[in-house]
Amino acid sequence: MRYSFNHPQPKPKIDSDSRVFAIFFAVTLVLIIGFTIYLAIDKSSMKKEMVTMARQTKQLQSESEVFKRKIARIERLVRKYETITTNNTLLKESIQNLFDLVPDQITLTKAVLDRNGLILYGVTPSKEVYNYLLLAPLKSIFQRNVTTFYRMKNGWWRFVSVNEGTIETGSEVAE
Amino acid sequence: MRKLLRYFWPKTALLFYMDDKKIEAAFGYIEDDHHIAIEERRTIPIEQESEFVQWCAEIRETYPKTYITTVLDTVNQGALPHCSQDVMQRFGVDAELVQSLCIDNSWLAYTSMIEKRWFEKRCQDIPIDLLYSPFVLLYHKSRPLFAERPALFILHRKGMLLLSVFSQDRLWYSQMVLIAESEHDIEEPVIEDDDTLDELDFDLEALEDDVRPISDIDMLGDFSEDEEEQDTEALERIEYTLNLFEEIKSAIHKFYNDDRYDHEFIEKITIFDMDEITHDLVRYIKDELFMEASLHAFDPIDVMAELVVEEVGK
Numbered sequence: 001m002r003y004s005f006n007h008p009q010p011k012p013k014i015d016s017d018s019r020v021f022a023i024f025f026a027v028t029l030v031l032i033i034g035f036t037i038y039l040a041i042d043k044s045s046m047k048k049e050m051v052t053m054a055r056q057t058k059q060l061q062s063e064s065e066v067f068k069r070k071i072a073r074i075e076r077l078v079r080k081y082e083t084i085t086t087n088n089t090l091l092k093e094s095i096q097n098l099f100d101l102v103p104d105q106i107t108l109t110k111a112v113l114d115r116n117g118l119i120l121y122g123v124t125p126s127k128e129v130y131n132y133l134l135l136a137p138l139k140s141i142f143q144r145n146v147t148t149f150y151r152m153k154n155g156w157w158r159f160v161s162v163n164e165g166t167i168e169t170g171s172e173v174a175e
Numbered sequence: 176m177r178k179l180l181r182y183f184w185p186k187t188a189l190l191f192y193m194d195d196k197k198i199e200a201a202f203g204y205i206e207d208d209h210h211i212a213i214e215e216r217r218t219i220p221i222e223q224e225s226e227f228v229q230w231c232a233e234i235r236e237t238y239p240k241t242y243i244t245t246v247l248d249t250v251n252q253g254a255l256p257h258c259s260q261d262v263m264q265r266f267g268v269d270a271e272l273v274q275s276l277c278i279d280n281s282w283l284a285y286t287s288m289i290e291k292r293w294f295e296k297r298c299q300d301i302p303i304d305l306l307y308s309p310f311v312l313l314y315h316k317s318r319p320l321f322a323e324r325p326a327l328f329i330l331h332r333k334g335m336l337l338l339s340v341f342s343q344d345r346l347w348y349s350q351m352v353l354i355a356e357s358e359h360d361i362e363e364p365v366i367e368d369d370d371t372l373d374e375l376d377f378d379l380e381a382l383e384d385d386v387r388p389i390s391d392i393d394m395l396g397d398f399s400e401d402e403e404e405q406d407t408e409a410l411e412r413i414e415y416t417l418n419l420f421e422e423i424k425s426a427i428h429k430f431y432n433d434d435r436y437d438h439e440f441i442e443k444i445t446i447f448d449m450d451e452i453t454h455d456l457v458r459y460i461k462d463e464l465f466m467e468a469s470l471h472a473f474d475p476i477d478v479m480a481e482l483v484v485e486e487v488g489k
């Protein structure tokens with residue numbers, strides 16, 4: 001029932017200090033909640049990133065292993081190549097030297113150079129020529145020398161000289 | 176939530192009324208069981224009104240839900256026996272110049288809008304929420320005493336008398352009267368026309384025989400100023416009480432004779448006093464008017480406290 005000439009003025013629910021405190025509290029709460037949400041989102045995205053990065057790391061590690069293996073193989077090949085090149089150079093020089101050893105009286109018809117040694121086919125006017133002029137240097141190079149002579153019609157000798165020993169020949173690259 | 180809000184930010188009320196000398200104010204909490212627990216009561220001299228304004232501001236800052244309540248003490252206000260549209264016209268009240276309020280769908284309290292605005296301007300530093308008519312206060316205070324037969328209820332504050340005739344179901348009559356406190360307050364009779372002058376035209380020659388020289392008058396003996404003051408005060412009080420009695424008698428006469436009011440015989444008068452009326456008034460009424468009379472103290476703060484709770488306590 002109304003008894004007053006005036007209507008009471010509408011009253012605020014809380015006093016000004018409390019209102020400021022409530023606004024501050026609400027703003028703080030909103031900031032905290034917002035920051036928490038941001039952190040949660042960031043955490044989940046970071047988790048995803050971490051999983052992705054772990055996968056990438058694994059992939060890169062495996063790729064790295066592959067590359068390492070490739071590098072090792074290439075290094076091996078390089079070393080082999082260098083060895084072969086050196087050996088071939090040496091062999092070339094040996095062959096050059098070998099052919100330099102062959103005297104003018106003796107004619108080589110065939111020469112087989114392999115891993116085990118050197119097999120020479122040729123013709124010599126006499127065994128002595130062969131023994132003095134060719135066998136002597138061959139003996140200094142190879143450990144074992146076996147020579148077989150076949151007389152020809154014209155009195156010359158066909159010979160087969162099998163020399164086994166230390167001289168190395170170039171070979172294919174073994175992987 | 177509501178209880179929590181009520182606990183931390185309680186509804187409170189600042190109740191006050193003013194007179195020429197002081198501001199009587201009280202502050203209290205509006206409790207859940209619909210009563211006001213008065214916490215502090217102050218009487219502030221009217222010269223220190225700023226102190227009251229400051230107190231009021233402090234309370235409003237601390238308790239935002241404070242209802243500032245007072246009683247309108249202007250002269251041009253009253254109460255009419257019905258709430259109908261034509262009641263103002265019937266009693267010669269210009270509806271455009273007053274603000275009215277129907278009380279309990281039974282009677283109408285009104286006040287002059289100009290005076291209300293003047294009052295609000297006077298209290299412009301105090302944002303008043305509830306403004307009560309003194310007739311409403313008298314009605315609320317008298318309500319427990321209402322009976323089937325009408326009785327006269329009087330509210331007295333210094334210099335002012337509110338008279339209302341109430342029965343259980345209605346208001347019969349009401350009037351506000353200003354009481355002259357001393358002879359100086361009584362207005363000089365205004366000589367309005369020649370007829371009146373004729374009445375005053377007395378025979379000077381006849382009077383000469385009655386006039387005695389001053390020397391023949393017995394001189395009064397010496398007496399102290401205090402005794403003189405006391406005597407003067409006592410005389411003024413008697414005069415004031417007699418004035419009150421005359422106004423009450425006049426009001427009852429008006430109630431019995433004014434055809435605009437319904438008439439019923441009054442046997443009982445209840446006087447609520449905000450000042451210090453002597454019991455002589457009760458005695459005068461009993462002896463002269465042969466009516467039952469009683470005198471009670473009236474504290475507007477208590478009555479306003481009950482009204483505030485009824486209006487905003489829920």
